[in-house]
Structures are given as structure tokens and as C-alpha cells.
Amino acid sequence: MGKLVVNKKLLNPQTAEAVIKLCPFGAISYENENLDISSACKMCKMCVRKGGGLIEFIDDIKEIDKSLWKGICVYADCVGNKIHRVTYELCGKAKELSKVTGHPIYAIMIGHNIKKNAEELLHYGVEKVFVYDDIAFSEFRIEPFTAAFCDFIDKIKPSSILVGATNLGRQLAPRVAARRRTGLTADCTVLEMKENTDLVQIRPAFGGNIMAQIITPNTRPQFCTARYKVFAEPKRDKTPHGEIVNMEVTPEMLVSAIDIIDSKNKPKDVDISEADIIVAVGRGASGESICESAKELADLLGGVVACTRPLVESNLFDAKHQIGLSGRTVKPKIIFCLGISGAVQFAAGMKSSDKIVAINSDASAPIFDVAHYCVVGDVNEIVPELIKKIKGDA
DSSP: OEEEEEOGGGOSHHHHHHHHHHOTTOOEEEETTEEEEOTTOOOOOHHHHHSTTSEEEEEOOOOOOGGGOOOEEEEEOOTTSSOOTHHHHHHHHHHHHHHHHOOOEEEEEEESSOHHHHHHHGGGTOSEEEEEEOGGGSSOOHHHHHHHHHHHHHHHOOSEEEEEOSHHHHHHHHHHHHHTTOOEEEEESEEEEOTTSOEEEEEEETTTTEEEEEOOTTSSSEEEEEOTTSSOOOOOOSSOOSEEEEOOOOGGGGOOSOOOOOOOOOOOOOOGGGOSEEEEEOGGGOSHHHHHHHHHHHHHHTOEEEEOHHHHHTTSSOGGGBBSTTSBOOOOSEEEEESOOOOHHHHTTTTTOSOEEEEESOTTOGGGGTOSEEEESOHHHHHHHHHHHHHTOO
16 A cells, blocks of 8 residues: 655645645645645545645555465355355355465354354365354354454465355455455455466456456455355365364454344345246336236246346335346346346346346347347247246147
């Protein structure tokens, strides 16, 4: 990281006024003969380039000895004494990444009575599972979990850490990364490894218009989160390989300002991420009749109905049915895309599906670039005929 420094020798009311006018974010102020740069600063460096030397940018990046940091670690999300399946997907990805650097594959697990869960990870290529087991970890509280995670980093020094973008992971990963003053890339869709152990974290940016490649070359460990169903889950090895390392839990780790009075399981609802068959409806098929047909088709096939963002914004569907960057990532065995143009934001959330059937009246629709079966035509005519065929009426 770099910082802006004021050259006191050049500071006077006139030079201060000039540089204040340069700042497009209003981040610079002058009071009591002091020039202050607030948190509104976006480091555009306009004041450095055109400020006549009053403000200088000092690069305080220090080279890190990357050889001291070894291992690709997966955070095993197992609150409720059940491993979230995104953990297995990340284990598979860690195995791929380790082939480039030869680094060992680790997992960190925090919870209570989790020995069986830890043993299960040894069936998925993890060489060492570092376990923090205490009754205080039976419920998620951010401070103890963070303290245990940081203790693991200090002692083991993993080079890269992969975290599932679950409700827990989205809270824990940024807090640990900030405490260790390192970078974190959220919702990665592609992960690659350089031979120098830099993790290339790729994710859509600027509304999905570009794919940003992000690296953390000057700090360790490297943090990233990935959504469920983005990576393939590896096959379970019948024979476990590796070892479980029980880590010491100290009283200092368990200090928390949070008291959990009660916890209740949330009622189960539709989870399109777990569906094997999905009928997705887009703006081109948003009429009342076609929505009913989509529901009928999904019921006949034993699937669920999903949608694109415009239909959520139109209050035709609940947000939990939305597929895409701002919705859910899905990987069904088959997905029907009805009247969906196939914008990057939507495609990023479903392009890993086993079979994609697209029906659209626009032959040049982007959805046909990712679809396995392409049907050009009016969904209002094609879907009812498809339903008849399934029912045996045609």
C-alpha cells in the first residue's frame, strides 16, 4: 500500500486552496495551518500530478518472502455439525491449484464435536485438517472464530486460503483478511495459480462487462471467496489420506461481546442451487400464461422455476428464485431458458449446467452461445407443445 504525504515546506494558504480545488472527491481540507486528507480520498493522485509537489505519493510496499508461506487452505464451513458442500468443491479446486506449486492442501475447521467431519475431508484430498474444537465454537460468534483463524495463520502460514461464500464465510473471511492486512477477492468464478505462488482470482466486474484478474503479490496469505456450485465437486476417495491436527484453544480466543440467547433453524424454502431441473423465465417470457406454463413444465419434470433479475424487479418473482451474479449460482442437470437473452450477469450464474436448452425468438441472442440445445421461436407456442409432448397428449 502507498500513502499521500504533505510537503510542509510548500504548504501555505495559497497552495492549500489550489490543491483543494483539484480534488474531485472533496477529500482535502485546510485548517489551523494543517492540510488534512480524509477517508473520502480514492487515491486518484490528481493532487500529486497537478499539485506542484505539495502532496507526494510514497510507495511503502515491502517485498515479502513467499517461501515462508506454503500450503493451499480450505475453510471447512460446518456450523450445525454439517459440512457445507461448497467445502468439497473448494477441496477439488485446491487440488488443481496445488499441481502448479506442489504446495500441500490444508483445511481449517472450527466447531464442536467435529472429529467425524474432519475425518470426512481426508476423503477429498486434504492432507492435513487443523481442528479447533471447543464448546464455545458450537455456535458462530465472529470474535472467537476470527481469533482461531488468525492463530492458524500465524502458526501454519498458508499461502492461499479459499472460503465458501456462505452466510458465515462472507462474514468471517473479510474480518480475518483485514486483521492480517491482506487482500480478499469476493465471489470468484475462476481461480488459477502462478508458479511463484500468486493466486490469480478472476471475477466479473463493472456489472459483468469485464472479467477482472486480481492478484495479491505483496502480502500473504491470499484470501478469496467462491460461491456454491461454481466449481465441480470431486469424487469421494474410499480410503482417507492425511492427518488431523488438533490445535490448542486458549481462553483468549474465546473472548466475545456476543451472547447467544437462542437459535432456531430457518424453515426450509425453495433452494434453486440444489435443484437438478430448472425452468428459468426471462423478460421475453414474462406474460402470465407463460409463467403458468413454466410452473407446469417444472412440476411435470420434478424441477423448480427460476427467473432473471428484471422479473424480480417487476415483483413477478421473489429474489430467492433469481439466477445470476446478483442472485444464485446453479448447476442443474438440465435448465430450460425461456425468453432469456443471456446477458453475462445471468450466464455467469448457470453456464456450468450439464444441459442447457434455450428457447428464444431472437436467433442472435447471446444465450445460444452457451446453450447445448437451441430453439428459435415463440416460447408461447413452443412451451405448451412441449408440455403436451411430456403428458403424452401430442
